[in-house]
Amino acid sequence: MWRRCSESEMVVGSRGEWVVNPPRPPSMLRQVLDNIKHTLLPHPHPNTFSSLKNQPFSKQLSALFHHLFPILASLHNYNAQKLKCDFMAGLTLAIFAIPQCMGNATLAQLSPEYGLYTGIVPPLIYSMLASSREIVIGPGSVDSLLLSSMIQTLKVPINDSISYTKIVFTVTFFAGIFQLAFGLFRFGFLVEYLSQATIVGFLAAAAVGIGLQQLRGLFGIVNFTNKSDLFSVVKAVWIALKNQSAWHPYNFVIGFSFLCFILFTRFLGKRNKKLLWLSHVSPLLSIIVSSVIVYKINLHKHHMKDYRVEVLGPIKGGSLNPSSVKQLTFDGKVVGHLIRIGFTIAIISLTGSIAVARSFASLKGHKIDPNREVVSLGIMNVVGSMTSCYVASGSLSRTAVNYNAGSETMVSNIVMALTVLMSLKFLTGLLYFTPKAILAAIIVSAVPGLIDLNKASQIWKVDKMDFLACSGAFLGVLFASAEIGLAIGMGISFAKIIISSIQPAIAVIGRLPGTDDFGDVQQYPMAVNIPGVLIVSLKSAWLCFANANLVEERIERWVINEKSMDAKGGQRPFVHVIIDASSLTNIDTAGIASLVELNNNLTSRGVKLAIANPRWHVIHKLRLANFVSKIGGRVFLSVGEAVDACLGPKMVAV
């Protein structure tokens, strides 16, 4: 407990001086620039090159290589045991990834082999460059859907699949360039501006879109819409199902059976950890089994057209990724749109990748360098766009598989990439007979993983405004487009910040019994009022043009309409108003004008105004505006001192 000791007024006087005469604070512009500098400039680590200046050249070179390729560091104490772990994890990953790669490629409206290509080069490059040790790289379902739906909205005549593929490579190129730039200029923090609530809503809506798009493959519908919003897809499915000849029931039978099989194995894997491998193998197993069935009973050439099953057909394969440098198109008519699409995809795919890398690194107790990850993603996509790959990113589901399969380093990514390469060489014969419905079933089976109802309900519990941002993003993506949905989510997230920063609310505060601390009487119901003194704290961070008049009105109304309670339960009017300014980050000219007006109005009622604990910028501006002398120097270090001054035999002027 604190006990008040007698003190000379001089001491309070000099303390008042401390408050009223602080050093000149940095301007807001200066602060912003400082913040940018702190965020953007690299921070020297103890083991930088500078410490190597006097070392022999070979050591410097080795340090450089280690800096450029962090994988070398993890290979230092690499051994057979670790290799075995990585090898097994890589094989599991490949079995899991091959069907996903092909499925995601069809989601991006590309031929399946491009998915496999994207499962080879990007992971190889990324595993050399990145600081993460867990993330698995490949084509992602959200990126794929976004890519196709955004390119569809371009008003460019896309005559054939070749020109479409060209556009995809060019977008991938731009996305990579943007990512590279973000990383080099250390703008990796930009991905922070997509709040988690927005991401949850966005992913859920994207998952619904992905599921809906797969109805085409699952039902074998011939004429389907290119749009990805809810209305168009439901309408297209409805029209097709009404018209018997527009869809092929055998597709549905095959697709649906294997979908059930995949979901069942996943259910088994969740119930019994020993059967987890089954859920990893089941997609590839489904492809092999279904392809063999189609091949054996010739379903793809059934004599009745209605019973025919759509298969993938001829797939270019048998060699490493072909070069696609010449396919990049920088046609003046569309290049602007492609840059815009590339920008959006770069941001979306970064957000997911960084989040995945960060969560698994913290699971294992590593630390990643976001800017380094962003640079690696950028280089990988730029090179990818020249080697027949489309946008690749870190995949949550595959990273989880990698983690569970016990991988130790990024070598598992390399093993996976080489396995996919082999499959491309030897499996293309089999893939000819793979029913399209199976790929659709594999993609659909991934949809539930993207809809995080738990997180959504948690957001609802903790913050209703965040839930609004989440639902806004969800509905925006579902009914309009990905960009609109993201814009809605970000808009609501920032509006929330603005609203709470400028809300014109005040809290009445009182003394906490047994202490000299003061607190909000609503937060601390045991706090006691001080008779005749109204102490208010602002709930906003700014007193500015947007709330100053309203705050002033509320304080005045409180002074006029309410009475303070006596110790004996009697009422007496307020004679002092103390504003606890400690929560106030800043003030503007309108805020100062309101304080002046408040002081005039209170003075005319015989009420004295005092300010307690103003922060640096606030007291500086109040002094510039001569407000301190206007309230007779009643500015105090803390609410406690202000109360003492109010209750004391005479006013202690500063």
Add this chain to the structure above:
Amino acid sequence: MWRRCSESEMVVGSRGEWVVNPPRPPSMLRQVLDNIKHTLLPHPHPNTFSSLKNQPFSKQLSALFHHLFPILASLHNYNAQKLKCDFMAGLTLAIFAIPQCMGNATLAQLSPEYGLYTGIVPPLIYSMLASSREIVIGPGSVDSLLLSSMIQTLKVPINDSISYTKIVFTVTFFAGIFQLAFGLFRFGFLVEYLSQATIVGFLAAAAVGIGLQQLRGLFGIVNFTNKSDLFSVVKAVWIALKNQSAWHPYNFVIGFSFLCFILFTRFLGKRNKKLLWLSHVSPLLSIIVSSVIVYKINLHKHHMKDYRVEVLGPIKGGSLNPSSVKQLTFDGKVVGHLIRIGFTIAIISLTGSIAVARSFASLKGHKIDPNREVVSLGIMNVVGSMTSCYVASGSLSRTAVNYNAGSETMVSNIVMALTVLMSLKFLTGLLYFTPKAILAAIIVSAVPGLIDLNKASQIWKVDKMDFLACSGAFLGVLFASAEIGLAIGMGISFAKIIISSIQPAIAVIGRLPGTDDFGDVQQYPMAVNIPGVLIVSLKSAWLCFANANLVEERIERWVINEKSMDAKGGQRPFVHVIIDASSLTNIDTAGIASLVELNNNLTSRGVKLAIANPRWHVIHKLRLANFVSKIGGRVFLSVGEAVDACLGPKMVAV
């Protein structure tokens, strides 16, 4: 000075309970709704009708009339002395207002008599309804310019001045309806969202626009651009001046001479208060003298076309405002645009009027009711649109004249309106010969009053970001359009709030010598560090998705790179980190996640984290997320208690 007394741990324990177990705070949505309710709902005043319930009917009726027409209250103790003051002020006002009304009408590209009409009906209506006692109503130069420039951008064929006039009346009607609605729904606070910085920039650019537009009249240019942006106007003037036949030098001679005369009289008035009347009279004097000159020497019909002076020509007059009800057009093709223009003009003219009313009310110690003012402006403009008036608002320059002329009540407005009415009846013959260049000179002479360089330099001094908003609005209006300029200004103003609310900056705080208070060591250089304890306060109001990771990184970097100073000057590493959360208004899930990660990382370095003085919502969310138990209950009422707990012989867990 405070002295620490011995205390039982139980007490600290129970105080910790206070912090950790507050009542459930209202949700943010609840808070927003409460704030809206407080802002929108009327607040009962002591003298409402309810107190009259048991009074006779006649008294109730009288109270109702007094409520509807506040002017009745000021007439209660009206006497001959006050009437004399008001009468003289009204006459002065009329002499000052007649030329301004005509000039502003030409600025709005209307025939001058509409300016005079707008100087009659709106002031009469407003003086009956409003709570202000000083404001003078009439056509404003900014509204006029805005009106013409916004209507010009409509892609509607405006064949003749009659259809243009119809559009102006309809826009006036919609502006009035919007103002009425704002007032009735108590949205008067909406005008707060235009920050002062934005208004200063906007007015300055509008003034430049007004000045440029007047070059047409001043030079007598025949073919002029309809656009109001800088490039177009300068280009049009340049083209005209190069082409000798496109402008009439005599116009310039006459206009420029009288402009000099008006500016000279104003200069005299400023130097010598006794000559102030001269500056009020000079515009009307200029009109009369120049018209007489033109009439006498027949300049308007000069035999050489080059020397001809453009005059106003025939003016409809001689009667009261004609009805314009039938001229309101609600054509489906344009009505949407007209509503949009009406909305912008309603906001702009409200902002100016309320600011003028408020500043002069506070000069005289009155209090105005913004919502009542807004309703009155709305009614006045709706009625005005049906009686051949265009948008009227409160005029700063005329209100200042009114104030200086010693008016007592709104009766001066009535006297002014009746005088304008008389002039309309008897002066129209004279106005035929008034050179257009004189009206241009009168408008140009008003331009310097709108460019407030003092205020701009004050804004620059106090807040650089505000100055950015000011310049943004200025340049936006000058080079693009009024709406874009306002949007830029508002955007920067709100961005400023966001930036400072989420800036990832931390302040290190220390104990202020001789007290138990703590403060920012930069703000209070005399503050002393506590060895081994790092106390940081967040400079932002939110710890959320946009700054949480960066704040976490900074605290970690500080703990790693800095050492605390011993009393003996030795260095020792930090073993405690206390976060002073008192400035934190709120936190979101990303913020909590970062605190968890920070705690994990600090714990792995053997550093203990504590939280001091969390606000209501913050501690509530931290508890929901189980964070309090994760940091071992180290949550304290104040920084002082947290420090005691850190330095004490053992950790006092809550």
